[in-house]
Amino acid sequence: VADVGTTARAKKQSSASTGHQAPARRRARRGEGELLRDEILEATAELLDEIGSADKVSTRAVAQRVGCSSPSIYLHFPDKVSLLYAVSERQFEALHAKLEERMDVFEDPVDRLRAAAHAYVEFAMDHPEQYRIMMMDEAYGAMYQEDLDNLAQSVGFNLIVRTVEDGIAQGRLKPADPTIVALSMWAAVHGLVSLVIVKKGINLPPIDDLVDLVCSQNLEGMKA
Protein backbone atom coordinates (compact mmCIF):
# COMPACT_ATOMS: atom_id res chain seq x y z
CA VAL A 1 0.00 0.00 0.00
CA ALA A 2 2.73 2.43 0.93
CA ASP A 3 6.08 2.29 -0.84
CA VAL A 4 4.71 2.62 -4.37
CA GLY A 5 7.00 5.44 -5.36
CA THR A 6 10.34 3.64 -5.20
CA THR A 7 11.19 1.65 -8.30
CA ALA A 8 10.71 -2.09 -8.38
CA ARG A 9 14.44 -2.56 -8.76
CA ALA A 10 15.21 -0.57 -5.65
CA LYS A 11 12.59 -2.51 -3.71
CA LYS A 12 14.02 -5.85 -4.78
CA GLN A 13 17.49 -4.71 -3.81
CA SER A 14 16.57 -3.30 -0.42
CA SER A 15 14.13 -5.94 0.77
CA ALA A 16 16.75 -8.64 1.11
CA SER A 17 13.97 -10.53 2.95
CA THR A 18 15.07 -14.16 3.22
CA GLY A 19 17.15 -13.88 0.06
CA HIS A 20 20.78 -14.62 0.72
CA GLN A 21 21.40 -15.15 -2.97
CA ALA A 22 19.67 -13.15 -5.66
CA PRO A 23 22.38 -12.29 -8.15
CA ALA A 24 20.12 -9.78 -9.91
CA ARG A 25 20.12 -11.41 -13.33
CA ARG A 26 20.21 -9.40 -16.51
CA ARG A 27 17.43 -10.15 -18.97
CA ALA A 28 18.56 -12.30 -21.89
CA ARG A 29 18.91 -10.97 -25.42
CA ARG A 30 16.38 -11.82 -28.13
CA GLY A 31 17.60 -15.26 -29.20
CA GLU A 32 19.03 -16.19 -25.81
CA GLY A 33 15.94 -17.19 -23.92
CA GLU A 34 17.43 -20.64 -23.39
CA LEU A 35 20.09 -19.17 -21.12
CA LEU A 36 17.64 -18.91 -18.28
CA ARG A 37 16.68 -22.52 -18.81
CA ASP A 38 20.23 -23.57 -18.10
CA GLU A 39 20.50 -21.36 -15.06
CA ILE A 40 17.28 -22.82 -13.69
CA LEU A 41 18.54 -26.36 -14.19
CA GLU A 42 21.79 -25.56 -12.44
CA ALA A 43 20.14 -23.79 -9.52
CA THR A 44 17.74 -26.70 -9.08
CA ALA A 45 20.59 -29.18 -9.05
CA GLU A 46 22.39 -27.11 -6.43
CA LEU A 47 19.33 -26.88 -4.25
CA LEU A 48 18.64 -30.59 -4.54
CA ASP A 49 22.17 -31.20 -3.34
CA GLU A 50 21.73 -28.84 -0.42
CA ILE A 51 18.23 -29.80 0.60
CA GLY A 52 18.16 -33.42 -0.39
CA SER A 53 14.52 -33.83 -1.15
CA ALA A 54 12.72 -33.02 -4.35
CA ASP A 55 9.56 -32.21 -2.41
CA LYS A 56 11.29 -29.64 -0.30
CA VAL A 57 12.93 -27.79 -3.16
CA SER A 58 10.31 -25.21 -4.09
CA THR A 59 10.01 -23.47 -7.41
CA ARG A 60 10.18 -20.22 -5.48
CA ALA A 61 13.52 -21.17 -3.98
CA VAL A 62 14.84 -22.08 -7.41
CA ALA A 63 13.74 -18.72 -8.78
CA GLN A 64 15.35 -16.93 -5.90
CA ARG A 65 18.62 -18.76 -6.41
CA VAL A 66 18.59 -17.89 -10.08
CA GLY A 67 17.60 -14.31 -9.40
CA CYS A 68 14.41 -14.35 -11.44
CA SER A 69 10.72 -14.50 -10.57
CA SER A 70 9.05 -17.84 -10.03
CA PRO A 71 6.65 -17.60 -12.96
CA SER A 72 9.69 -17.39 -15.21
CA ILE A 73 10.30 -21.06 -14.57
CA TYR A 74 7.07 -21.80 -16.39
CA LEU A 75 8.45 -20.12 -19.47
CA HIS A 76 10.87 -23.02 -19.77
CA PHE A 77 9.23 -25.98 -18.07
CA PRO A 78 5.56 -26.90 -18.12
CA ASP A 79 5.60 -27.86 -14.44
CA LYS A 80 7.80 -28.77 -11.50
CA VAL A 81 7.94 -32.47 -12.31
CA SER A 82 9.32 -31.71 -15.76
CA LEU A 83 11.98 -29.51 -14.25
CA LEU A 84 13.07 -32.25 -11.87
CA TYR A 85 13.03 -34.77 -14.65
CA ALA A 86 15.30 -32.58 -16.75
CA VAL A 87 17.73 -32.14 -13.86
CA SER A 88 17.89 -35.84 -13.25
CA GLU A 89 18.53 -36.56 -16.91
CA ARG A 90 21.47 -34.20 -16.83
CA GLN A 91 22.83 -35.86 -13.75
CA PHE A 92 22.60 -39.32 -15.25
CA GLU A 93 24.52 -38.06 -18.23
CA ALA A 94 27.21 -36.67 -15.96
CA LEU A 95 27.52 -39.98 -14.14
CA HIS A 96 27.77 -41.84 -17.40
CA ALA A 97 30.47 -39.50 -18.65
CA LYS A 98 32.44 -39.86 -15.45
CA LEU A 99 32.34 -43.64 -15.61
CA GLU A 100 33.51 -43.65 -19.21
CA GLU A 101 36.31 -41.21 -18.49
CA ARG A 102 37.66 -43.19 -15.57
CA MET A 103 37.35 -46.55 -17.24
CA ASP A 104 39.09 -45.43 -20.39
CA VAL A 105 42.36 -44.97 -18.52
CA PHE A 106 42.68 -48.74 -18.37
CA GLU A 107 42.84 -51.50 -20.94
CA ASP A 108 42.32 -54.55 -18.75
CA PRO A 109 38.61 -55.26 -18.19
CA VAL A 110 39.14 -56.05 -14.50
CA ASP A 111 40.94 -52.75 -13.98
CA ARG A 112 38.21 -50.99 -15.90
CA LEU A 113 35.54 -52.46 -13.65
CA ARG A 114 37.40 -51.46 -10.49
CA ALA A 115 37.80 -47.96 -11.87
CA ALA A 116 34.09 -47.82 -12.65
CA ALA A 117 33.15 -48.85 -9.12
CA HIS A 118 35.38 -46.19 -7.59
CA ALA A 119 34.13 -43.52 -9.98
CA TYR A 120 30.53 -44.45 -9.19
CA VAL A 121 31.13 -44.11 -5.48
CA GLU A 122 32.96 -40.84 -5.97
CA PHE A 123 30.03 -39.43 -7.91
CA ALA A 124 27.60 -40.50 -5.21
CA MET A 125 29.72 -39.09 -2.40
CA ASP A 126 30.22 -35.81 -4.25
CA HIS A 127 26.46 -35.34 -4.70
CA PRO A 128 24.92 -37.45 -1.97
CA GLU A 129 21.55 -35.79 -1.99
CA GLN A 130 21.27 -35.90 -5.74
CA TYR A 131 22.29 -39.51 -5.70
CA ARG A 132 19.57 -40.16 -3.20
CA ILE A 133 17.08 -38.58 -5.49
CA MET A 134 18.33 -40.36 -8.58
CA MET A 135 18.55 -43.78 -7.04
CA MET A 136 16.40 -43.86 -3.92
CA ASP A 137 13.57 -41.47 -4.49
CA GLU A 138 10.15 -42.66 -5.46
CA ALA A 139 9.41 -39.93 -7.96
CA TYR A 140 12.55 -40.53 -9.95
CA GLY A 141 12.25 -44.24 -9.78
CA ALA A 142 8.82 -43.90 -11.34
CA MET A 143 10.00 -41.42 -13.95
CA TYR A 144 12.09 -43.94 -15.75
CA GLN A 145 9.58 -46.69 -15.42
CA GLU A 146 8.49 -46.74 -19.04
CA ASP A 147 11.98 -46.39 -20.17
CA LEU A 148 14.10 -49.10 -18.66
CA ASP A 149 16.62 -49.44 -21.42
CA ASN A 150 17.17 -45.75 -21.14
CA LEU A 151 17.76 -46.08 -17.41
CA ALA A 152 20.25 -48.90 -17.87
CA GLN A 153 21.98 -46.78 -20.46
CA SER A 154 22.04 -43.62 -18.38
CA VAL A 155 23.22 -45.20 -15.22
CA GLY A 156 26.11 -46.71 -17.10
CA PHE A 157 24.86 -50.20 -16.58
CA ASN A 158 25.31 -51.25 -20.17
CA LEU A 159 28.86 -49.99 -20.00
CA ILE A 160 29.53 -52.42 -17.18
CA VAL A 161 27.81 -55.31 -18.88
CA ARG A 162 29.88 -54.81 -22.00
CA THR A 163 33.09 -54.66 -20.01
CA VAL A 164 32.24 -57.90 -18.24
CA GLU A 165 31.59 -59.44 -21.65
CA ASP A 166 35.00 -58.26 -22.81
CA GLY A 167 36.60 -59.72 -19.71
CA ILE A 168 35.05 -63.09 -20.38
CA ALA A 169 35.91 -62.97 -24.08
CA GLN A 170 39.52 -62.12 -23.27
CA GLY A 171 39.70 -64.93 -20.73
CA ARG A 172 40.22 -62.51 -17.84
CA LEU A 173 36.99 -63.59 -16.15
CA LYS A 174 35.36 -66.97 -15.81
CA PRO A 175 32.42 -67.56 -18.13
CA ALA A 176 29.16 -66.44 -16.52
CA ASP A 177 26.07 -64.43 -17.36
CA PRO A 178 27.52 -60.94 -17.81
CA THR A 179 24.26 -59.24 -16.86
CA ILE A 180 24.14 -61.06 -13.55
CA VAL A 181 27.76 -60.30 -12.75
CA ALA A 182 27.25 -56.64 -13.62
CA LEU A 183 24.04 -56.49 -11.64
CA SER A 184 25.50 -57.97 -8.51
CA MET A 185 28.43 -55.56 -8.72
CA TRP A 186 26.08 -52.64 -9.20
CA ALA A 187 23.86 -53.76 -6.33
CA ALA A 188 26.79 -54.24 -3.98
CA VAL A 189 28.34 -50.87 -4.74
CA HIS A 190 24.99 -49.12 -4.67
CA GLY A 191 24.12 -50.81 -1.40
CA LEU A 192 27.34 -49.68 0.18
CA VAL A 193 27.16 -46.12 -0.96
CA SER A 194 23.48 -45.74 -0.16
CA LEU A 195 23.97 -47.00 3.38
CA VAL A 196 26.77 -44.52 3.87
CA ILE A 197 24.63 -41.70 2.52
CA VAL A 198 21.49 -42.48 4.46
CA LYS A 199 23.05 -43.58 7.70
CA LYS A 200 25.69 -40.93 7.60
CA GLY A 201 27.73 -40.73 10.70
CA ILE A 202 27.73 -44.50 11.07
CA ASN A 203 31.36 -45.29 11.65
CA LEU A 204 32.69 -47.47 8.89
CA PRO A 205 36.05 -48.31 7.39
CA PRO A 206 37.03 -45.95 4.53
CA ILE A 207 34.55 -46.49 1.76
CA ASP A 208 37.17 -47.03 -0.90
CA ASP A 209 38.49 -50.02 1.00
CA LEU A 210 34.99 -51.45 1.10
CA VAL A 211 34.58 -50.86 -2.60
CA ASP A 212 37.82 -52.71 -3.21
CA LEU A 213 36.51 -55.57 -1.14
CA VAL A 214 33.27 -55.68 -3.10
CA CYS A 215 35.20 -55.64 -6.36
CA SER A 216 37.33 -58.49 -5.16
CA GLN A 217 34.34 -60.55 -4.17
CA ASN A 218 32.70 -59.93 -7.51
CA LEU A 219 35.73 -60.10 -9.75
CA GLU A 220 38.75 -61.75 -8.19
CA GLY A 221 36.72 -64.78 -7.32
CA MET A 222 35.62 -64.83 -10.93
CA LYS A 223 39.00 -64.47 -12.49
CA ALA A 224 39.69 -67.20 -14.98
Place this chain on the structure above:
Amino acid sequence: VADVGTTARAKKQSSASTGHQAPARRRARRGEGELLRDEILEATAELLDEIGSADKVSTRAVAQRVGCSSPSIYLHFPDKVSLLYAVSERQFEALHAKLEERMDVFEDPVDRLRAAAHAYVEFAMDHPEQYRIMMMDEAYGAMYQEDLDNLAQSVGFNLIVRTVEDGIAQGRLKPADPTIVALSMWAAVHGLVSLVIVKKGINLPPIDDLVDLVCSQNLEGMKA
Protein backbone atom coordinates in the same frame (compact mmCIF):
# COMPACT_ATOMS: atom_id res chain seq x y z
CA VAL B 1 -24.40 -22.12 9.27
CA ALA B 2 -27.30 -24.30 8.18
CA ASP B 3 -27.38 -27.95 9.18
CA VAL B 4 -26.92 -27.38 12.89
CA GLY B 5 -29.87 -29.47 13.93
CA THR B 6 -28.68 -32.88 12.79
CA THR B 7 -26.33 -34.59 15.20
CA ALA B 8 -22.61 -34.60 14.61
CA ARG B 9 -22.68 -38.37 14.30
CA ALA B 10 -25.26 -38.28 11.53
CA LYS B 11 -23.29 -35.61 9.71
CA LYS B 12 -20.09 -37.65 9.89
CA GLN B 13 -21.88 -40.71 8.61
CA SER B 14 -23.60 -39.04 5.70
CA SER B 15 -20.81 -36.81 4.46
CA ALA B 16 -18.64 -39.68 3.26
CA SER B 17 -16.66 -36.89 1.53
CA THR B 18 -13.32 -38.38 0.52
CA GLY B 19 -13.44 -40.89 3.36
CA HIS B 20 -13.42 -44.43 2.05
CA GLN B 21 -12.42 -45.71 5.44
CA ALA B 22 -13.71 -44.23 8.68
CA PRO B 23 -14.63 -47.17 10.87
CA ALA B 24 -16.47 -44.94 13.35
CA ARG B 25 -14.37 -45.68 16.39
CA ARG B 26 -15.85 -45.99 19.80
CA ARG B 27 -14.33 -43.80 22.48
CA ALA B 28 -11.98 -45.65 24.80
CA ARG B 29 -12.79 -46.35 28.44
CA ARG B 30 -11.15 -44.44 31.28
CA GLY B 31 -7.85 -46.27 31.55
CA GLU B 32 -7.68 -47.23 27.90
CA GLY B 33 -6.48 -44.05 26.29
CA GLU B 34 -3.45 -45.91 24.99
CA LEU B 35 -5.66 -47.93 22.65
CA LEU B 36 -5.96 -45.02 20.28
CA ARG B 37 -2.20 -44.64 20.32
CA ASP B 38 -1.86 -48.15 18.93
CA GLU B 39 -4.51 -47.60 16.31
CA ILE B 40 -2.77 -44.43 15.19
CA LEU B 41 0.55 -46.23 14.88
CA GLU B 42 -1.00 -48.99 12.84
CA ALA B 43 -2.90 -46.66 10.55
CA THR B 44 0.24 -44.63 9.96
CA ALA B 45 2.20 -47.75 9.09
CA GLU B 46 -0.50 -48.79 6.64
CA LEU B 47 -0.55 -45.39 4.99
CA LEU B 48 3.22 -45.28 4.73
CA ASP B 49 3.07 -48.62 2.96
CA GLU B 50 0.41 -47.38 0.59
CA ILE B 51 1.75 -43.92 -0.08
CA GLY B 52 5.44 -44.51 0.26
CA SER B 53 6.53 -41.13 1.46
CA ALA B 54 6.52 -39.80 4.97
CA ASP B 55 5.94 -36.27 3.68
CA LYS B 56 2.84 -37.27 1.82
CA VAL B 57 1.19 -39.10 4.70
CA SER B 58 -0.76 -36.34 6.41
CA THR B 59 -1.92 -36.36 9.98
CA ARG B 60 -5.40 -35.78 8.63
CA ALA B 61 -5.22 -38.93 6.54
CA VAL B 62 -4.05 -40.90 9.54
CA ALA B 63 -6.93 -39.60 11.62
CA GLN B 64 -9.39 -40.47 8.89
CA ARG B 65 -8.05 -43.99 8.61
CA VAL B 66 -8.35 -44.45 12.35
CA GLY B 67 -11.78 -42.89 12.44
CA CYS B 68 -10.92 -40.11 14.86
CA SER B 69 -10.30 -36.39 14.50
CA SER B 70 -6.86 -35.12 13.62
CA PRO B 71 -6.28 -33.21 16.86
CA SER B 72 -6.63 -36.55 18.66
CA ILE B 73 -3.25 -37.51 17.32
CA TYR B 74 -1.74 -34.77 19.43
CA LEU B 75 -3.14 -36.39 22.52
CA HIS B 76 -0.66 -39.20 21.99
CA PHE B 77 2.25 -37.71 20.06
CA PRO B 78 3.74 -34.27 20.46
CA ASP B 79 4.13 -33.83 16.70
CA LYS B 80 4.22 -35.60 13.37
CA VAL B 81 7.92 -36.38 13.51
CA SER B 82 7.49 -38.21 16.80
CA LEU B 83 4.68 -40.24 15.33
CA LEU B 84 6.81 -41.27 12.38
CA TYR B 85 9.70 -42.05 14.67
CA ALA B 86 7.51 -44.33 16.76
CA VAL B 87 6.26 -46.15 13.67
CA SER B 88 9.75 -46.71 12.40
CA GLU B 89 10.91 -48.05 15.74
CA ARG B 90 8.11 -50.57 15.66
CA GLN B 91 9.03 -51.63 12.18
CA PHE B 92 12.67 -52.11 13.05
CA GLU B 93 11.59 -54.32 15.90
CA ALA B 94 9.45 -56.39 13.54
CA LEU B 95 12.36 -56.82 11.16
CA HIS B 96 14.61 -57.88 13.99
CA ALA B 97 12.09 -60.41 15.21
CA LYS B 98 11.64 -61.85 11.73
CA LEU B 99 15.38 -62.28 11.27
CA GLU B 100 15.74 -64.03 14.61
CA GLU B 101 12.82 -66.33 13.93
CA ARG B 102 14.09 -67.42 10.53
CA MET B 103 17.66 -67.84 11.64
CA ASP B 104 16.77 -69.94 14.65
CA VAL B 105 15.51 -72.74 12.41
CA PHE B 106 19.13 -73.54 11.60
CA GLU B 107 22.17 -74.50 13.59
CA ASP B 108 24.90 -74.01 11.02
CA PRO B 109 26.11 -70.40 10.89
CA VAL B 110 26.26 -70.40 7.09
CA ASP B 111 22.68 -71.64 6.88
CA ARG B 112 21.67 -69.04 9.45
CA LEU B 113 23.21 -66.25 7.39
CA ARG B 114 21.47 -67.39 4.21
CA ALA B 115 18.18 -67.55 6.09
CA ALA B 116 18.75 -64.05 7.41
CA ALA B 117 19.38 -62.68 3.92
CA HIS B 118 16.19 -64.22 2.58
CA ALA B 119 14.14 -63.05 5.53
CA TYR B 120 15.51 -59.54 5.14
CA VAL B 121 14.54 -59.46 1.49
CA GLU B 122 11.12 -60.88 2.25
CA PHE B 123 10.50 -58.16 4.82
CA ALA B 124 11.52 -55.49 2.35
CA MET B 125 9.39 -56.89 -0.46
CA ASP B 126 6.37 -57.24 1.83
CA HIS B 127 6.59 -53.60 2.90
CA PRO B 128 8.49 -51.93 0.10
CA GLU B 129 7.40 -48.43 0.90
CA GLN B 130 8.12 -48.79 4.57
CA TYR B 131 11.48 -50.28 3.77
CA ARG B 132 12.16 -47.27 1.62
CA ILE B 133 11.35 -45.00 4.49
CA MET B 134 13.35 -46.99 7.01
CA MET B 135 16.43 -47.40 4.87
CA MET B 136 16.38 -44.79 2.13
CA ASP B 137 14.56 -41.81 3.50
CA GLU B 138 16.39 -38.79 4.75
CA ALA B 139 14.22 -38.12 7.75
CA TYR B 140 14.57 -41.61 9.13
CA GLY B 141 18.25 -41.74 8.37
CA ALA B 142 18.69 -38.65 10.48
CA MET B 143 16.51 -39.94 13.30
CA TYR B 144 18.92 -42.60 14.32
CA GLN B 145 21.93 -40.42 13.92
CA GLU B 146 22.68 -40.05 17.62
CA ASP B 147 21.89 -43.61 18.24
CA LEU B 148 24.01 -45.72 15.97
CA ASP B 149 24.36 -48.70 18.22
CA ASN B 150 20.63 -48.72 18.51
CA LEU B 151 20.31 -48.68 14.73
CA ALA B 152 22.75 -51.55 14.32
CA GLN B 153 20.80 -53.42 16.96
CA SER B 154 17.40 -52.71 15.47
CA VAL B 155 18.31 -53.53 11.94
CA GLY B 156 19.57 -56.87 13.08
CA PHE B 157 23.12 -56.02 12.18
CA ASN B 158 24.59 -57.21 15.43
CA LEU B 159 22.77 -60.47 14.97
CA ILE B 160 24.61 -60.97 11.71
CA VAL B 161 27.97 -59.97 13.11
CA ARG B 162 27.61 -62.45 15.95
CA THR B 163 26.66 -65.23 13.56
CA VAL B 164 29.69 -64.53 11.41
CA GLU B 165 31.80 -64.68 14.57
CA ASP B 166 30.27 -68.05 15.40
CA GLY B 167 31.00 -69.27 11.89
CA ILE B 168 34.63 -68.33 12.22
CA ALA B 169 34.93 -69.79 15.71
CA GLN B 170 33.39 -73.05 14.53
CA GLY B 171 35.73 -73.17 11.56
CA ARG B 172 32.87 -72.86 9.08
CA LEU B 173 34.19 -69.56 7.70
CA LYS B 174 37.70 -68.36 7.04
CA PRO B 175 39.07 -65.97 9.64
CA ALA B 176 38.27 -62.37 8.73
CA ASP B 177 36.92 -59.23 10.33
CA PRO B 178 33.34 -60.26 11.17
CA THR B 179 32.05 -56.70 10.99
CA ILE B 180 33.38 -56.25 7.49
CA VAL B 181 31.94 -59.54 6.29
CA ALA B 182 28.57 -58.72 7.83
CA LEU B 183 28.63 -55.22 6.42
CA SER B 184 29.39 -56.32 2.89
CA MET B 185 26.62 -58.90 3.07
CA TRP B 186 24.21 -56.30 4.39
CA ALA B 187 25.23 -53.79 1.74
CA ALA B 188 24.90 -56.31 -1.08
CA VAL B 189 21.47 -57.52 0.01
CA HIS B 190 20.27 -54.00 0.74
CA GLY B 191 21.58 -52.83 -2.61
CA LEU B 192 19.75 -55.55 -4.43
CA VAL B 193 16.46 -55.10 -2.69
CA SER B 194 16.56 -51.33 -2.87
CA LEU B 195 17.20 -51.39 -6.61
CA VAL B 196 14.26 -53.69 -7.07
CA ILE B 197 12.04 -51.46 -4.97
CA VAL B 198 13.02 -48.16 -6.53
CA LYS B 199 13.37 -49.29 -10.10
CA LYS B 200 10.37 -51.54 -9.94
CA GLY B 201 9.40 -53.00 -13.23
CA ILE B 202 13.01 -53.45 -14.23
CA ASN B 203 13.12 -57.01 -15.45
CA LEU B 204 15.46 -59.05 -13.33
CA PRO B 205 15.97 -62.68 -12.49
CA PRO B 206 13.95 -63.79 -9.45
CA ILE B 207 15.26 -61.89 -6.48
CA ASP B 208 15.76 -64.98 -4.36
CA ASP B 209 18.20 -66.33 -6.92
CA LEU B 210 20.10 -63.09 -6.75
CA VAL B 211 20.15 -63.24 -2.98
CA ASP B 212 21.55 -66.75 -3.16
CA LEU B 213 24.24 -65.50 -5.49
CA VAL B 214 25.14 -62.69 -3.13
CA CYS B 215 25.29 -65.12 -0.23
CA SER B 216 27.55 -67.38 -2.20
CA GLN B 217 29.89 -64.57 -3.06
CA ASN B 218 30.03 -63.45 0.52
CA LEU B 219 30.05 -66.83 2.24
CA GLU B 220 30.92 -69.73 0.03
CA GLY B 221 34.09 -68.01 -1.07
CA MET B 222 34.85 -67.55 2.60
CA LYS B 223 34.19 -71.07 3.69
CA ALA B 224 37.11 -72.54 5.55
Place this chain on the structure above:
DNA sequence: TGTACATCAGTGAACGCGCGTTCACTGATGTAC
Protein backbone atom coordinates in the same frame (compact mmCIF):
# COMPACT_ATOMS: atom_id res chain seq x y z
C1' DT C 1 -29.08 -45.93 45.81
C1' DG C 2 -28.53 -41.05 44.17
C1' DT C 3 -26.19 -37.09 42.88
C1' DA C 4 -22.42 -33.51 42.43
C1' DC C 5 -18.12 -33.32 40.58
C1' DA C 6 -13.33 -34.09 38.68
C1' DT C 7 -11.13 -35.91 34.82
C1' DC C 8 -10.32 -38.39 30.87
C1' DA C 9 -10.78 -38.93 25.93
C1' DG C 10 -11.88 -36.78 22.72
C1' DT C 11 -13.95 -32.95 18.94
C1' DG C 12 -15.08 -28.85 15.36
C1' DA C 13 -13.45 -24.87 13.79
C1' DA C 14 -9.95 -22.13 12.69
C1' DC C 15 -5.10 -20.11 12.04
C1' DG C 16 -1.25 -19.26 9.44
C1' DC C 17 1.92 -20.82 6.23
C1' DG C 18 4.15 -22.32 2.00
C1' DC C 19 3.40 -24.14 -2.09
C1' DG C 20 2.46 -24.83 -7.39
C1' DT C 21 0.53 -22.33 -10.68
C1' DT C 22 -2.15 -18.67 -13.41
C1' DC C 23 -3.18 -14.17 -14.93
C1' DA C 24 -2.90 -9.84 -16.81
C1' DC C 25 0.71 -6.94 -17.56
C1' DT C 26 5.33 -4.55 -18.99
C1' DG C 27 9.16 -3.01 -21.10
C1' DA C 28 13.39 -3.95 -23.67
C1' DT C 29 14.86 -5.73 -28.22
C1' DG C 30 15.04 -6.05 -32.77
C1' DT C 31 12.68 -5.33 -37.57
C1' DA C 32 10.17 -3.15 -41.53
C1' DC C 33 9.64 0.69 -43.99
Place this chain on the structure above:
DNA sequence: TGTACATCAGTGAACGCGCGTTCACTGATGTAC
Protein backbone atom coordinates in the same frame (compact mmCIF):
# COMPACT_ATOMS: atom_id res chain seq x y z
C1' DT D 1 18.52 7.98 -39.82
C1' DG D 2 13.91 7.76 -37.58
C1' DT D 3 9.86 5.73 -36.04
C1' DA D 4 5.86 2.42 -35.61
C1' DC D 5 5.30 -2.04 -34.41
C1' DA D 6 5.62 -7.15 -33.38
C1' DT D 7 7.60 -10.17 -30.22
C1' DC D 8 10.41 -11.96 -26.85
C1' DA D 9 11.66 -12.40 -22.04
C1' DG D 10 10.19 -11.61 -18.49
C1' DT D 11 7.26 -9.72 -13.79
C1' DG D 12 3.96 -8.69 -9.46
C1' DA D 13 0.05 -10.02 -7.51
C1' DA D 14 -3.05 -13.25 -6.52
C1' DC D 15 -5.69 -17.85 -6.28
C1' DG D 16 -6.71 -21.95 -4.12
C1' DC D 17 -5.22 -25.79 -1.73
C1' DG D 18 -3.47 -28.87 1.83
C1' DC D 19 -0.98 -29.10 5.62
C1' DG D 20 0.62 -29.18 10.79
C1' DT D 21 -1.01 -27.50 14.69
C1' DT D 22 -3.78 -24.86 18.36
C1' DC D 23 -7.78 -23.51 20.78
C1' DA D 24 -11.78 -23.53 23.28
C1' DC D 25 -15.07 -26.77 24.01
C1' DT D 26 -17.91 -31.20 25.17
C1' DG D 27 -19.70 -35.07 26.95
C1' DA D 28 -19.06 -39.75 28.69
C1' DT D 29 -16.85 -42.14 32.64
C1' DG D 30 -15.88 -43.10 37.00
C1' DT D 31 -15.56 -41.45 42.12
C1' DA D 32 -16.73 -39.38 46.72
C1' DC D 33 -20.05 -38.72 49.79
